[in-house]
Amino acid sequence: MAKGILIYAQTDRNGILQNVVLELAKTAQDLSQKLDNCEINAILFTDGTNLEENKNILSKNGFNKVYIANSLKLKQYSTEYYSKITVDLIKNITPEIFLIGATTQGRELAPVVATTLNTGLTADCTKLDINEKGQLASTRPTFGGNLMATILCKNYPQMATVRPKVLKKAENEIIKNTEFIELDFDLSTIEKHVELVEFIENKQLADVRIDEAEIIVAGGKGMKNQQGFELLQELAQVLGGSVGASRGAVDMKLADSSIQVGQTGKTVVPKIYIACGISGAIQHTVGMSGSDKIIAINKDKNAPIFKVADVGIVGDVFEILPKLINKLKG
Amino acid sequence: MKIAVCVKQVPDTADIKWTENNTIQREGLESIINPFDMYALETALKLKDREQNVNITTLTMGPPQAEEIIRKAISLGIDDGFVVTDKKFAGADTAATGRTLAAAIKEKIKEVDLILCGQFATDGDTAQTGPAISVNLNYPVITYVKEILSVENNIATVKKEVEDGTEILKVKLPAVLCMLKCDYEPRRPLIKGFKNAQKAEIKFYGLNDIGLEVEQVGIKGSPTYVSKAFRPEQKQGGEIFVPDNADDAVNKILEALNG
Structure with missing residues (x-):
């Protein structure tokens, strides 16, 4: 039995x-x-x-x-x-x-x-x-x-x-x-058909892995360019968190697909999820809506991300994030 | 080289509406090829682009209407395809689905070198059907595959994405590979593809065609069953602030971080 x-x-x-x-x-x-x-x-x-x-x-x-x-x-x-x-x-x-x-x-x-x-x-x-x-x-x-x-x-x-x-x-x-x-x-x-040739560590993930991070700072198309993602990187570092991205940002080559959150990416459940310049299509929110607390910053007050956010801030990420980083470094 | 690509028809996530009984409102719902399966199809087509003598068959288990997604796959450049369909297949879990698809591949495709699946289906999200197919056929499996780097002398070299990085693995064929989202996008059909899809003859195979018994398929052949389904409490959006200036916004965020 x-x-x-x-x-x-x-x-x-x-x-x-x-x-x-x-x-x-x-x-x-x-x-x-x-x-x-x-x-x-x-x-x-x-x-x-x-x-x-x-x-x-x-x-x-x-x-x-x-x-x-x-x-x-x-x-x-x-x-x-x-x-x-x-x-x-x-x-x-x-x-x-x-x-x-x-x-x-x-x-x-x-x-x-x-x-x-x-x-x-x-x-x-x-x-x-x-x-x-x-x-x-x-x-x-x-x-x-x-x-x-x-x-x-x-x-x-x-x-x-x-x-x-x-x-x-x-x-x-x-x-x-x-x-x-x-x-x-x-x-x-046992006949073994699969052999490991090489393991390549993902340096971007090396500090804090996205699947283990307590805090995730994620960016979407609204982060516009590489500099935008550098801001997220800096914020994540100050907070001891990890960077995530929406599919839009990955498609724009602003971020590696290994950190994509959402339907064709990862499902994450951090304590705090900060969504920056992410509009919040359902394909993204299915991967992060289980987070304990969601803070969203977006220019568009009608962005669907605000429907899942606990705290929504209507504003420009490029004005807000540098000040936030400075204050946290304070 | 003979490739089989297993695909699933799923409701378009962006489109789902729920009834009062927590079932999906099927009426008027758009069905699509599971997004991960689109990458499996694209990966197969890429191999066909670069190698000689590649033939690709796609198959799906589902209702007869799933014929639509087989035609869609053919419009992209897949050679042919069939639907594995029978009322007796209804209620299958991943174990029964894996067994059914494996039997269909064995009976109807026979010599196969590579079987590609999507890593997840966006509706069920179990990621179990691909491995289940592999065990039924006694083939090796690699999941979370990001790319097929090469296929040479009956050995595929693939990139697998894991939590801490990337593994390069070699696998002896035949094998089952489950594809993640790739770093390339699925192609769109060309006019010629639409024509091919229209005139393609899609076959339908039932239980009697694939050499299984009724106890091995559908709800009878499934070791698991759903005892209850419910909708979780939907998150209500919190307050939305329109701060006067960036400093106000920063203070609000700090408050939220500390709270």
Whole structure:
């Protein structure tokens, strides 16, 4: 019988455990209250880098068991290797729930695992709960946040990817006498078709990544030119935030498409979103309307961005931003 | 080289109106090719522009009216296309959709080197159908692809965008690639394209044509189901200030930043 919750303990390129893992750990604690004898376990891939530190963190976040796949060949993420090992573990320990962070990695790994196991997967959830029948109820936005759907799964494990930064991690340590179990696996039996040739770090993102930023200063066509975006860069720097852009600005080559917010770009949920010279077409607002506080500056008082803004300022960004930056530097 | 591009008909986001029951008002709603699929089509067409002997088929699962978007794709320069349609496919989740599209590709296209999908569909936004197709066909998958740099000796070199930068990956074909918004824009149809689209014969394939059982498709073949749908509280715009001068504006913003 399926039992317990399994969490994918994703690490980054340097072996650092991702925040979303701790968010999932806390959520799993909450879910386990509504399930009988529910263990919370993790699967961790490692080449040994930072392993002791990660074990330490996991044992303070309420994990009962951590299954560790340790090999130099696992240093670089590989969907083929990781999914095979994960599927084998799941067949062995039969968890009732398997949770994965909805990162670029998680959103590739999870559907491969789910399809292989012939089970259901709900994408990019913003809320998880256990219903009266003991099933995982996964709630997610669709149509760019215009409609929420709560989805149930008929098979086991019930799987969900969960959007980072939406759920909270535990405020206090939950210390468990965590059992660490080294997994046995044979990578030579797996045919690998995908190879990493090179990784190019995005320097523009290096300071504060847009998906992790608490403050985003975003610009649209109204920023007019490169100098306009330099202003945004400066403001973002003073505020310790990150720069975003509307599609219009990307099309004008004022910004790289990797920082585009909206329908064909990224969905962001910072604490503060400052929209500068962005008119606010629905294709943009679907990617940012979930921000805690939205401040919009636009010349046109009828700009649709003001419909989603908490604070709207009708004015010229080129007059306001330099003064704002000066004052903040003050 | 044989390329299959999977496309989806989606409502135009800018156009969506909601009924009182939280369903989409379908009447008069404009349907478009999912914007990410437009980049998948463009990427396939770019390969056809620069390589010899490239043939592209596009397919979609949906109601018979989805024929429209297949014709649209042909008007852009895609060679041919078909609609996978059957009442029994209704209610499919991403698992059942992936299985159905994979079966259609296997049965109706047979030898395929490259399958391109859009990374997300703007309605469902799940990003799961492409990977599901890959597992059903036992092909490798790469998601979040920004560009195909080259295809040589049965190996594609691609740029993948991840949170902290860009990865250059090599993949042995056949493979499934899920395309993000690219740094180039989808082309527009030419007059010749419209003519081709008009006279193209679009085929329709149902459950019996693709070698699956009724338990494997549609709502029966879907491990997930929607238990409830609701509209979140819509954000009401806050106050709009028309400051006397830039200093006033700055003070207002500082207040908002600190509040």
